[in-house]
Amino acid sequence: MNIVFTVGDKKLSATLDDSAAAQDFLSRLPLTMTLKDYAGIERVAYFDRPLIIDGAPAGHKAKAGDITYYAPWGNLAIFGKSFGYASGLIKLGAFDDDFSVLFQTPEAEVVISAQ
Structure with missing residues (x-):
């Protein structure tokens, strides 16, 4: 499942995992979200309703480039650092290439779409 994050004139490709949460995320695309800095480690944005997390593991150890869902807060979290x-962090997928543009400013509007 391939998706694209569009930031200005840049397109960032990513691949989603095969999970209930990733399928639910994919079904909501296209989405426009404002990603905001969180602790200098990740960029976060909130969904209007929780993702389906059936069968998800209890947690995840995030790596730079991971696209995740933090179930306790109901937010998308993109990690710039490992x-x-x-607990409660669910991996949705990961970027296929350079995604550093998301971390060049404290806030970035993105359009996320299926490819």
Whole structure:
């Protein structure tokens, strides 16, 4: 499942995992979201309703480039740096190439669409 994050004139490709949460995320596309800095490690944006997380593991140890869902807060979280294990963090997928443009400013509007 391939998706694209469009930031200005840049297109960032990513691949989603085969999971219930990733399928639910894909079904909501296209989405326009404002990603905001969180602790200098990740960019976050909130969904209007929770993702379906059936069968998801209890948590995930995030790596730079991971696209995740943090179930306790109901937000999308994109990691710019690796992070320790977090309970309730569900990996949705990962970027296929350079995604650093998302971390050049404290806030970035993105359009996320299926490819």
